[in-house]
Amino acid sequence: MSLLNQKAPDFTLENEKGEQVSLSDFKGKQVVLYFYPKDMTPGCTTEACDFRDAYEDFSSLNAVILGVSMDDANKHTKFIEKHGLPFSLLVDANHEVAAKYGVWVLKKMYGREYMGIERSTFLINEEGVIVAEWRKVKVKNHIAAVLSQLKGE
Template structure:
């Protein structure tokens, strides 16, 4: 069963693009903007990552960290970050454990073929580790600005 609004988020250990083991609990005391995306170096995922990159400082000013998650390898994440100047952590979810915990590992259809993959989604986690906002089936255009606005509203309370 996927984590729901108001619940504590799962504390699954994954490897970061820097080779270090990471848990969401490592960021307690900060807001977390956790976004799941299907694949490095694809048009939609690159646009989304670059939008988060371009707003990175605005999120940081609200005491938030941005974390991207996909099934891609540490090496692929590293090349993606280097090519596009991505300043935030990318996690390797090659066994889809975090994606399944958030309910974003889904059956997808593309050109008549069915396969399992990541449903583009974003979650905001509060400073105590509870899920407070979610967007599922994200459309990339204007999404990062919407997430930033939601975080501004939450952090102002």
């Protein structure tokens, strides 16, 4: 299910501070919307820290980073504080937004099947259109690929 060149599905989710955050709040900015399975796990921590380390580069390109998982606001706050993350993490407790973006999928691990978030990133332009998407993301070199896309390279 590709969403490329389509209007990004709008949403309103709670952030780590309990505030309501809507995609439409960021009209006029580029949005890097990334979905990840779980706070404090190795791959998710590496991805979040890679985004943190490149945060100034994203900001200089008029881009906002938003992370989304099913973890609650308290877990997000601990994750942000532990790793010094300078961007918001949003709570998608009922995986409604993940489903809208097609990243709530059947996963298989160690022979068992379960539903979960597939690590994915969407680049949304100033008009709210998805101009790039990365699905089944491998964390290594991912942030560099997103930055290159933002720079038009």
